[in-house]
Amino acid sequence: MTRMSAQEERRIAADIVASLQGEGQGFKTRWQSASPFRNIIVDDLLPRESALELAESLPDPARLNRHDSIRERKSGGNPEVYSPPRALPIPAPASERSVP
Numbered sequence: 420m421t422r423m424s425a426q427e428e429r430r431i432a433a434d435i436v437a438s439l440q441g442e443g444q445g446f447k448t449r450w451q452s453a454s455p456f457r458n459i460i461v462d463d464l465l466p467r468e469s470a471l472e473l474a475e476s477l478p479d480p481a482r483l484n485r486h487d488s489i490r491e492r493k494s495g496g497n498p499e500v501y502s503p504p505r506a507l508p509i510p511a512p513a514s515e516r517s518v519p
Contacts, residue, residue: 422476427472431465431469434465435465438463438464439464
């Protein structure tokens, strides 16, 4: 696991924006017509190198805290071991901000 720099995070955010640019109406149509539940799949959202870099910044599943009980099974990051990436700053284009 390698912590991404703010500059790397901004570059990946820019890659995502570039991939989604102008797709708002298409996403809206696909979302509204998806069945049996609403969903959208975005193929090739990131260039391969960016996707691998992002995946490398995630923790090793073996190092996550595991909690199993009758009611739940979950894994969580230990802040001493895993420092998650900051939220990527991805602005919505003004023309597509109100797409429901």
